[in-house]
Amino acid sequence: MAGDAPLIAALKAEALALGFADIGITAAGAVPQAGARLRRWLADGCHGDMIWMENRADERASPAGLWPEVRSVIMLGTSYAPPLDPLRLAGQGDTGVISVYAWNRDYHDLIKKRLKTLARWLVGQAGGDVKVFVDTAPVMEKPLAAAAGLGWQGKHSNLVSRSHGSWLFLGAIYTTLDLAADAPHADRCGSCTRCQTACPTDAFPEPYRLDARRCLAYLTIEHAGPIPAEFRGPMANRIYGCDDCLSVCPWNRFAKATEEPAFLPRAELTAPKLAELLRLDDVAFRALFSGSAIKRIGVARFIRNCLYAAGNSGAAALLPAVAAHLGSDDAVVAEAAAWAMDQLEGAT
Structure with a gap:
C-alpha cells in the first residue's frame, strides 16, 4: 500500500545489511499459473523419485495452500557466484567435479538464520505473523522470486538475475501484512539457447x-x-x-563473485x-x-x-x-x- 513506502524502504535496507543480495515483494496470489505448471510436470513424471513433491503438491501450488493467512511474500536472494570457472575441470578425469553451491557450508542454515532475523525485525516494526522458508518447504521460490522482481525463470528453469546471473540462493518470508508489491521481472532470455x-x-x-x-x-x-x-x-x-x-x-558476466565467507x-x-x-x-x-x-x-x-x-x-x-x-x-x-x-x- 502507498503508506508502506517508509517501512518497505527500511525493510530492504535491513535485508541488504544482513547480507542478502536482493529483495522483492509480491502478493501471495501473484503466480496462479505456477500451480498448473507444477501439476503438469508431476503428471508427466518429471519429478522422478522426489515423491515429496507429489505428496505436497497442493501446498506447493500456491502460498495460500501452505498457509491460508498469508497476504504478501517477501523473496530474498543471496549470491553464491563462484570465483572460479565451474567448467574448468572438464576433461580432468582423475578429479571430481562438485557443484558450486556445495563448495563450502550448507546454505540452508545460514540463510534461514538471516530470514528469521529479518522476519523478527519486520514483526517488531509492523506486527503481523510471519513464516520463513528456504528450499526444504513446499514453496515455489522461483516463480515467486520472478513475480517479486528479483529476476526471471530462465530456459534452464532456474532464476536468472541481471546483477547476479544464475547464482542466487532463494529464501522466502510469508507474512499476514498486506505490503505493496514490486513489479515482476521481464524474461530476458531472448533467442539464447x-x-x-x-x-x-x-x-x-x-x-x-x-x-x-x-x-x-x-x-x-x-x-x-x-x-x-x-x-x-x-x-x-x-x-x-x-x-x-x-x-x-550469458548473464553471469555481470555477477560479482560472492564475498560471503561461508560460500567461498x-x-x-x-x-x-x-x-x-x-x-x-x-x-x-x-x-x-x-x-x-x-x-x-x-x-x-x-x-x-x-x-x-x-x-x-x-x-x-x-x-x-x-x-x-x-x-x-x-x-x-x-x-x-x-x-x-x-x-x-x-x-x-
Whole structure:
C-alpha cells in the first residue's frame, strides 16, 4: 500500500545489511499459473523419485495452500557466484567435479538464520505473523522470486538475475501484512539457447522445462539407486550435482563473485582427487563434509558417484581404488564398481 513506502524502504535496507543480495515483494496470489505448471510436470513424471513433491503438491501450488493467512511474500536472494570457472575441470578425469553451491557450508542454515532475523525485525516494526522458508518447504521460490522482481525463470528453469546471473540462493518470508508489491521481472532470455545445448543429458524437453529424471543434479544427489547406464558416460567426472546449464548463461558476466565467507570455496572441495575420495569410509566422509550439503546423501551414494566418474576417467591408476569396492555390502556400490572396472579395463 502507498503508506508502506517508509517501512518497505527500511525493510530492504535491513535485508541488504544482513547480507542478502536482493529483495522483492509480491502478493501471495501473484503466480496462479505456477500451480498448473507444477501439476503438469508431476503428471508427466518429471519429478522422478522426489515423491515429496507429489505428496505436497497442493501446498506447493500456491502460498495460500501452505498457509491460508498469508497476504504478501517477501523473496530474498543471496549470491553464491563462484570465483572460479565451474567448467574448468572438464576433461580432468582423475578429479571430481562438485557443484558450486556445495563448495563450502550448507546454505540452508545460514540463510534461514538471516530470514528469521529479518522476519523478527519486520514483526517488531509492523506486527503481523510471519513464516520463513528456504528450499526444504513446499514453496515455489522461483516463480515467486520472478513475480517479486528479483529476476526471471530462465530456459534452464532456474532464476536468472541481471546483477547476479544464475547464482542466487532463494529464501522466502510469508507474512499476514498486506505490503505493496514490486513489479515482476521481464524474461530476458531472448533467442539464447546456451543452457539447453550445454546439458550433457538432454534434460530439457523444451525451454523452461526440466525433466529431473535426465538431470545429473537429480541423479547424483536425489536418486538413490543405480544411475541408468545411458547417463553414466555423460556424467564424466561430475560427482555431486551439475552446473553446466547455469555456468554458460550469458548473464553471469555481470555477477560479482560472492564475498560471503561461508560460500567461498574450500580448497579440498574445488578439485578433489577421485583416488582419495574412493578411500573414504563413513567416518572420514562425515569429517570431510562436515557442515556441507554433500553429507546428506551419505557415503554410499557419494562413492557410487565417484565410481562412475572413475569409470569415465580412462585412468588405469584408479583400478585398485575401484576394485576395493567390488565386495561392498551395498549392492549399488558393488555394481558401480564392477561397471567402472569394465570401463577402465576396456580402456587399457
